[in-house]
Amino acid sequence: MTGRILIAGAGPAGLGAAWRLQELGYPDWLLLEGAGHPGGLAASFVDARGFTWDIGGHVVFSHCAYFDAVLDSLFAPGEWTFHEREAWIHMRGRLLPYPFQHNLWRLPKAEVADCLAGLIEARLRPAAAPRDFAAYLLARFGAGLCRSFLFAYNGKVWGYPPARLGCDWVKERVAEIDLERVVRNTILERDDPDWGPNRSLRYPLRGGTGGLWTRCAERLPQERLRFNAPVGAIDSGARLVRTRDGVEHRYDALISTVPLPALCGLAGLPGLGEQNLLSTVTHAIGIGLAGAPPPELPRANWIYFPEPDCPFYRVTLLSNYSPHVVPDPSRHWSLLCEVSESKLQPVDAGRLVSATVKGLVATGMIRSSADVISTWHHRAAPGYPVPSCGRDAVLDRITPVLEARGIYSRGRHGAWKYEVGNQDHSFMQGVEAVDRILLGKPESVLDGTRVR
Numbered sequence: 001m002t003g004r005i006l007i008a009g010a011g012p013a014g015l016g017a018a019w020r021l022q023e024l025g026y027p028d029w030l031l032l033e034g035a036g037h038p039g040g041l042a043a044s045f046v047d048a049r050g051f052t053w054d055i056g057g058h059v060v061f062s063h064c065a066y067f068d069a070v071l072d073s074l075f076a077p078g079e080w081t082f083h084e085r086e087a088w089i090h091m092r093g094r095l096l097p098y099p100f101q102h103n104l105w106r107l108p109k110a111e112v113a114d115c116l117a118g119l120i121e122a123r124l125r126p127a128a129a130p131r132d133f134a135a136y137l138l139a140r141f142g143a144g145l146c147r148s149f150l151f152a153y154n155g156k157v158w159g160y161p162p163a164r165l166g167c168d169w170v171k172e173r174v175a176e177i178d179l180e181r182v183v184r185n186t187i188l189e190r191d192d193p194d195w196g197p198n199r200s201l202r203y204p205l206r207g208g209t210g211g212l213w214t215r216c217a218e219r220l221p222q223e224r225l226r227f228n229a230p231v232g233a234i235d236s237g238a239r240l241v242r243t244r245d246g247v248e249h250r251y252d253a254l255i256s257t258v259p260l261p262a263l264c265g266l267a268g269l270p271g272l273g274e275q276n277l278l279s280t281v282t283h284a285i286g287i288g289l290a291g292a293p294p295p296e297l298p299r300a301n302w303i304y305f306p307e308p309d310c311p312f313y314r315v316t317l318l319s320n321y322s323p324h325v326v327p328d329p330s331r332h333w334s335l336l337c338e339v340s341e342s343k344l345q346p347v348d349a350g351r352l353v354s355a356t357v358k359g360l361v362a363t364g365m366i367r368s369s370a371d372v373i374s375t376w377h378h379r380a381a382p383g384y385p386v387p388s389c390g391r392d393a394v395l396d397r398i399t400p401v402l403e404a405r406g407i408y409s410r411g412r413h414g415a416w417k418y419e420v421g422n423q424d425h426s427f428m429q430g431v432e433a434v435d436r437i438l439l440g441k442p443e444s445v446l447d448g449t450r451v452r
C-alpha cells in the first residue's frame with residue numbers, strides 16, 4: 001500500500017505502529033491522541049505529594065524479542081529495576097504464596113482436604129470439553145479449589161461470574177495443574193511460588209510504567225504526533241477522520257486503538273454486535289503511606305484478595321518496585337489497589353478511597369488510617385476487555401467490516417482480546433498492523449500464534 005496512514009491513540013499499540021513506520025522510513029503518517037500525554041492505560045501520574053502512580057499494577061514481562069529490543073534501545077540496563085515475582089494471596093486471615101494450587105498447605109486442614117479431593121476427582125473423571133470458564137475451572141481444578149478461591153477471585157476481577165466468560169482465551173493466563181507437585185507440596189508443607197510466564201519482571205527505575213511510553217514518544221518525530229486531538233468522527237466511506245476541533249484528516253489506512261465499541265460508533269457502524277462486548281471499569285487507588293512495608297513483605301510485588309472483606313482484588317506494593325515512586329524512600333512506601341466495576345458489580349466511586357483504606361486496615365496491610373499521607377484515584381473505562389462467551393463471534397463479524405473500510409482496530413481494547421492485551425502484545429499489534437498494511441505480512445500476535 002502507499003498513501004496516508006493515520007494512527008488513533010498514543011498508548012503502547014499506537015506507539016508500536018508509529019515506531020515501526022518510523023523504522024521503515026515511511027514518509028506519510030500521523031498519530032492523533034485524545035489525551036495530552038502518551039501511554040494510554042500504561043501512563044503514570046505524580047500526585048500532589050510526589051507519589052508516582054500507574055493505572056493498576058504494571059510490570060514488563062515480555063514475550064517478544066522485538067519489543068525487548070525496542071525497550072533496550074530506549075533504556076540502559078541501569079535504568080531498570082529487576083525482580084523475581086513475589087506474589088501472594090490473602091485469604092482466611094493469612095498469606096499464601098501464589099499460585100494458589102501449589103501452596104494449599106497453608107489453608108485450614110478441612111479446606112486442604114476439600115481442594116485435594118476435588119482435584120483428584122477432576123483427574124479421575126475427565127469432563128466433556130468445557131463451554132465456559134466456570135466449567136473449564138471445574139474440569140481442571142475440581143470443585144474444592146473453585147469453592148475456595150477460583151470462583152471468588154475471578155468473579156471479583158472480571159465483575160461477572162465465571163460462567164459468563166469463555167475459555168478459549170485461557171492458555172498461559174491461568175496456572176496449569178501438576179497433581180503430583182500439588183500433593184507433594186501439601187504433604188511436605190512446602191512453599192512453591194515458581195510458576196508462570198511473569199516470573200521475571202522489570203520496572204522502570206524512574207517515571208513509573210508511563211516513563212517507558214514517554215521516552216518512546218520522545219524518540220518519534222514530534223511533528224507527526226498530535227496530542228489533545230481526540231477523533232470525533234470517522235467517515236469510513238470517504239476515509240476521513242475528523243477530530244473534535246473539526247480538523248479533517250484523510251487516510252488510506254487507519255490503525256485505531258480506540259476501544260472497539262466506541263470506534264464502531266465514531267465510524268457510524270453501530271449494531272455489529274459490539275454492544276455484546278463486556279468490559280469492566282478499573283479503579284486504581286493509590287495509597288501513599290508514612291513508614292515502611294510490613295516486615296514480612298519486604299520484596300512482595302502484589303497480593304490477591306479474593307474475599308469480600310475489602311473492595312480490591314489486587315494490591316501492588318508499588319514502592320517495592322522502585323525507590324523513586326515515593327517522595328522519600330526512607331520515610332514512605334506505597335500501595336496501589338485495583339477495584340473492578342461492572343454492570344453486575346457496581347461501585348460507589350465517591351466512597352471508594354475510604355472503603356479501600358478501611359479494607360487495607362481490615363486485612364492487616366496497614367496498621368492504621370493515620371499512616372495514610374496521600375491518596376489518588378483513577379477510573380479507567382474500559383479497564384479490562386472481558387473474554388465473554390460469544391466474544392469471538394462478535395469480533396469475527398466486526399473485523400472484516402472495518403478492514404474493508406481500511407480500519408485496523410488493534411491494541412487492548414481495539415482488538416478486545418484480554419489474552420493479548422498487555423503492553424508487549426499491544427505494542428506488537430501496532431508493529432504487525434504496519435507490517436501487514438505495508439508489506440503484506442500476516443499478523444500473529446492477534447490470533448495468539450506468535451512469540452518472536
Ligand SMILES: Cc1cc2nc3c(=O)[nH]c(=O)nc-3n(C[C@H](O)[C@H](O)[C@H](O)COP(=O)(O)OP(=O)(O)OC[C@H]3O[C@@H](n4cnc5c(N)ncnc54)[C@H](O)[C@@H]3O)c2cc1C
Nearest residue numbers: 009011012013034040041042056058059231411412422423
Ligand atoms: C489494571 C491494569 C493492569 C495492567 N497490568 C499490566 C501489566 O502488568 N503488564 C502489562 O504489560 N500490561 C498491563 N496492563 C495492560 C496495559 O495497560 C495495556 O497493554 C496497554 O495500555 C494497551 O495499550 P493500547 O495502546 O492498546 O491501549 P491504551 O493504553 O488504552 O491506549 C489507547 C489510547 O487511545 C486514546 N484514545 C481513545 N479514544 C480516542 C479517540 N477518540 N481519539 C484519539 N485517541 C483516543 C487513549 O487516550 C489512549 O491513549 C494492565 C492494564 C490494566 C488496566
